Amino acid sequence: MRHRYFAFLVCLLLGCAIAVGAQSAPSPLVVIRAGTLIDGTSDAAAGPRLIFVRGERIEKVTDAGAAIPAGAKVIDLSNATVLPGLIDSHTHIFLWGEDPAKGGYDANILYAGLAQRAARATAAARRALEQGFTTLRDLETEGAGYGDVGIKAAIAEGTIPGPRLFVVTRAISTTGGYNLEGYAPELDMPKGAQLIDGPVEARKAAREQLDHGADWIKVYMTHRSWVDRAGNLVSQPTLTVEELRAIVDEAHGWKKKVACHAYNGIGMQRALDGGCDSIEHGLELTDANIAQMLRQGTWLCPTIAAYYENPAPADTPAGKRDRKRVEVHEPSFKKALAAGVKIVYGTDMGGIDWSKPESIDFEYMVRFGMAPMAAIQSATSRAAEMLEMQGEIGVVAPGAYADIIAVPGDPLKNIEELKNVKFVMHNGVVFRNEAAR
Numbered sequence: 001m002r003h004r005y006f007a008f009l010v011c012l013l014l015g016c017a018i019a020v021g022a023q024s025a026p027s028p029l030v031v032i033r034a035g036t037l038i039d040g041t042s043d044a045a046a047g048p049r050l051i052f053v054r055g056e057r058i059e060k061v062t063d064a065g066a067a068i069p070a071g072a073k074v075i076d077l078s079n080a081t082v083l084p085g086l087i088d089s090h091t092h093i094f095l096w097g098e099d100p101a102k103g104g105y106d107a108n109i110l111y112a113g114l115a116q117r118a119a120r121a122t123a124a125a126r127r128a129l130e131q132g133f134t135t136l137r138d139l140e141t142e143g144a145g146y147g148d149v150g151i152k153a154a155i156a157e158g159t160i161p162g163p164r165l166f167v168v169t170r171a172i173s174t175t176g177g178y179n180l181e182g183y184a185p186e187l188d189m190p191k192g193a194q195l196i197d198g199p200v201e202a203r204k205a206a207r208e209q210l211d212h213g214a215d216w217i218k219v220y221m222t223h224r225s226w227v228d229r230a231g232n233l234v235s236q237p238t239l240t241v242e243e244l245r246a247i248v249d250e251a252h253g254w255k256k257k258v259a260c261h262a263y264n265g266i267g268m269q270r271a272l273d274g275g276c277d278s279i280e281h282g283l284e285l286t287d288a289n290i291a292q293m294l295r296q297g298t299w300l301c302p303t304i305a306a307y308y309e310n311p312a313p314a315d316t317p318a319g320k321r322d323r324k325r326v327e328v329h330e331p332s333f334k335k336a337l338a339a340g341v342k343i344v345y346g347t348d349m350g351g352i353d354w355s356k357p358e359s360i361d362f363e364y365m366v367r368f369g370m371a372p373m374a375a376i377q378s379a380t381s382r383a384a385e386m387l388e389m390q391g392e393i394g395v396v397a398p399g400a401y402a403d404i405i406a407v408p409g410d411p412l413k414n415i416e417e418l419k420n421v422k423f424v425m426h427n428g429v430v431f432r433n434e435a436a437r
């Protein structure tokens with residue numbers, strides 16, 4: 001009996017050893033020849049480089065003269081600029097545009113069932129990856145519940161192609177603080193976010209969303225906006241500081257962060273006083289807001305291009321509001337940039353049509369004074385830092401995930417070159433390759 005037990009143990013140990021041996025068999029080596037490398041963290045581009053990829057990670061980056069082991073698969077991007085996969089920190093894969101001619105925001109919820117919305121989200125995820133965005137922070141499903149958790153799981157299990165997703169699920173606002181609205185008061189309309197009133201409900205919503213897989217929590221701190229008689233942009237505040245603090249406290253306890261949609265005014269002040277980790281849009285930041293963001297280490301995700309899309313006719317209240325938003329956003333961004341606020345790249349894609357290029361915001365950031373390399377880093381290493389993935393994504397360096405893209409030209413000379421992604425590798429797997437020779 002004892003012998004048999006001993007033999008069983010030996011077999012078990014041998015079996016384990018064999019299993020460990022099988023696991024540690026090295027994955028095939030892939031070597032990328034990069035003509036120029038923008039690595040995501042360095043101040044300047046580097047000359048020809050070799051990037052060694054094994055499995056889903058980057059093993060090492062060397063000079064172009066380093067020996068390539070026999071049997072390695074070589075991908076020749078020596079005629080291209082190679083960069084880390086890009087990160088869009090503000091998307092909505094479940095939103096299919098808000099063009100008034102197509103029914104605006106409401107049509108997303110009123111006419112598309114969940115299956116259609118999931119199909120659209122699947123297409124959006126694929127589209128982002130095709131354009132070189134290997135990571136998205138997707139900032140709420142707009143009435144599609146926990147669908148983003150499902151899409152994320154489908155990507156992770158390999159059922160559908162898509163970027164690495166950080167999801168927020170339903171988002172949180174207050175009664176009177178989110179669409180659908182403007183319908184007969186007798187109608188119980190669906191809402192695009194989870195509405196709460198009071199710190200108890202706020203904390204409960206955060207707990208529910210975290211329980212069901214939220215990586216971040218998204219809160220709407222302002223909602224409607226309009227131009228007042230003095231010509232100022234005014235935004236309706238939503239949550240109180242106490243309501244927001246309950247959410248932030250809960251999220252931080254789970255070691256998660258809180259993204260706050262906030263334009264300006266009272267809602268912006270509450271967002272900062274309540275401890276938001278990132279301000280979304282930040283259309284009109286005051287000097288005091290900026291000073292507080294610097295003190296608290298708050299991120300800014302400006303989503304500039306979205307406010308230039310589909311403005312209402314100029315002579316309508318909505319049209320005046322749309323033009324005022326654009327008018328205040330540019331100086332606000334410039335002030336934040338000059339002050340050294342931490343800025344991440346975000347498009348609000350979904351709010352704008354997914355047929356638009358996802359690199360649409362770079363040209364605005366550069367036009368408003370951001371250096372091209374800083375704009376690229378806002379979509380690579382800086383975003384990785386916000387997502388607490390520094391060294392793992394947004395960088396071409398040893399140990400990082402092999403999220404690697406290439407464009408034919410030089411994005412430091414012409415930032416719009418980032419709309420021309422021809423090669424995409426995600427987690428070490430080539431997803432698109434029209435560039436390699």
Ligand SMILES: [Zn+2]
Pocket residue numbers: 090091092139348351
């Ligand atoms: Zn958004």
